[in-house]
Amino acid sequence: DQQVKQNSPSLSVQEGRISILNCDYTNSMFDYFLWYKKYPAEGPTFLISISSIKDKNEDGRFTVFLNKSAKHLSLHIVPSQPGDSAVYFCAAKGNSGYALNFGKGTSLLVTP
């Protein structure tokens, strides 16, 4: 069963605006969360991560928010740029190993 869910297969945003990508998880044993970006014909590229003991982590234009009680995290990209157009994967790590559990991804299109 899918323990990490990205319910929006696609998202379109205008350049300069905020992109918000959402992710829900079901396993309360997840203790670390990551976002990856993937371009066609390339492997996923690490973007930003957050530990379960935090509720926010920021790196430049990227901010990840974690709401543990709702088992929900989101990635905010501000301002969005055309080069941000890619598939974004949410991933989570359990507290007893190192395997990452991925969602199905959200395809972001940033239009000029």
Next chain:
Amino acid sequence: DTGVSQNPRHKITKRGQNVTFRCDPISEHNRLYWYRQTLGQGPEFLTYFQNEAQLEKSRLLSDRFSAERPKGSFSTLEIQRTEQGDSAMYLCASSLSGTGYEQYFGPGTRLTVT
């Protein structure tokens, strides 16, 4: 380029044949992971090595699959008696213990079984 490299990038094989893929991790990364990704899905964990020891295996890793990392550097993933359902992108990732949980992925090997 000091990133994760994978060879070959593409492999077409006939059903029933054996295939082997190679992964070279980032230099000095002691952890190495294999994932499989099919169309419309995120990567699915297959197995993980710390140095040369295989420490974790997914139930997805059937007995037709075997992975090795003999000297704690590069790794190979072999699939025996390939089936059409094995067609997927096989991704390798590496990480360094003590520096967080981020994994760095290679470009993948796309396997097509005809």
